[in-house]
Amino acid sequence: MVYTTTLRRSAFMQKVWNQKFLIVMSVPFIIHIIIFRYLPIFGWIMAFQNYKPHKAIFDQEWVGFEQFKLLFQDSYFFQTLRNTLAMAVIKLVMGTVFALFIAILINETKKGLFKRTVQTVSYLPNFISWVVAANLVLEFLSPSGIFNQFLVTIGVIKSPVLWMGKPELFWWIIGWSHVWKTAGFGAIIYLAAMTGIDPQLYEAADMDGAGRLRRIWHITLPGIKPTVIVLLIMNIGHLLEAGFEQQYLLNNGLVQDYAEVFTIYILRYGIQMMRFSYAAAAGIFRSVVSVTLIFIANRISNKLGEESLM
């Protein structure tokens, strides 16, 4: 008995020794991941305390679900929730529709310089930062900017409008700037799916005298439907995480009530107002909703028989 245990242990030690290089090459990074990605999760207990930075985490005053109660009583919190969801849905829908549209247009174009130029140009904005993009948007929409100039010239408006100061337009500015920056690159994935469609289907359609539009409607779109569905579901899972940079950079005092999203809310309450526990509670709410959404999305896609997303 004792003998076999020792033997087993020594066999195990032998394995460890044999794989010492693999261990040295991976263990430091696993420790790093545990510190940087798992340790903060223990910080969640802050949300059940009244955290004061000068005290150690276990010496804090425990308050139970008090922070969550405060959170659900805050009308700003619900406003933030509304803004986050509204902008996420607008971006998701507009982004998908325009990416599909661009993909179809490019797919219908023959290979050549024109096609390559269109592709190169339309992918470009995806790689510049939101800081740069936000600046382009601000300049484009500024009272002396090119958009106002254009509208005044064609007579739609009499004098320049401060578009960035209109709360009712903010969500749509976010939506359109999202389309400008990402739809071109987003088209790549649909283009890839379109190349997978059997060319014989198109030939058969030609024989039957189907026009270009009918071919798109009856062959191209059904052909990429699975890809569209998988991507939509996957993005629904990440709805609450969807972007804050854009909102943070384009936000100003005039549109604040429509611009504030979760991350900005947490930043404002947590780091700027030093209500750490409260902000941590808001963070937990967001994470729990996010993970739930991801699991629901995954279940739906399994039900539909698509490849599991996890």
Add this chain to the structure above:
Amino acid sequence: MRGNINDHIFDTIKISLLVFLVFITLLPFVNVLAVSLNEPLDTIKGGIGLWPRRFSTINYMDIFRNPHIWRAFLNSVLRTLIAGLLHTFCTAMVAYTLSRREFFLRIPFAVIYILTMYIDGGLIPTYFLFRGLGLVNTFHVYWVPGITSAWNLLVIRTYIKGLPESLIESAKMEGANEFYIFLKIIVPLCVPVLATIILFTAVWHWNYWWDTFLYCSSNVELSTLQYELMKKIQSANAAMSGTSMTDAFGMAAVDKSGSTVTPKSLRAAMTMIVSAPIVLVYPFLQRYFITGLTIGGVKE
């Protein structure tokens, strides 16, 4: 015959739409470029379209004279290079160990990585962790936290699994150790995937400003170009809503050299400087930018 006419109409509409797409994508860039190359006081009058009205390099000169900007430029370059290369090398190394079927810690380690794609400690706990580790207000905050990532690890591991096993076996027979095999056999064979990941990581780091804003905003020496531009946007937004008087619309100021500059024109020049490396490099490396999506959708 009817079909041909329809096709012709279709093609005309399609090409007009694509031309419009190219136009609307480039328009904001060209417009801001024109503003950045226009005389600042003239810009205030408005009406700058695609071409500067009164050509001037004052805006660029003013920015290049600012030592803070050079410092920020250096930091941006350093973080992009260090983080891009180190992240790719380390992630590839771990990916290699997790691709070895005989490695007894392979499964638990892979699970540890994969779970990080779904869980997140959140802003506040992470902030306290960084503070506790002494990363706040140091350059290390730019490369230490993201030294490896689950997504890129999975992409590289998939690639390594597609390589012939016999190469590794024969190297082992000759007594090569795992690190040597990784460095001399795996890395050279993985050049396509590693190049793409270096590129995506580098672009991500060049573009990122949130960590500077959260952790290094009180130390000017650690600023980056994106963060400098972001500060200019913030003061413009504050001026728009009237919450700040420091930087009102187009309010002119005389700089050290005696030329008149405005925040609006400086912001335009800064936007061009910050996006220049990406816009200039992109057409040449486009192939890698796009394979990035097809080899597993390298995100961020």
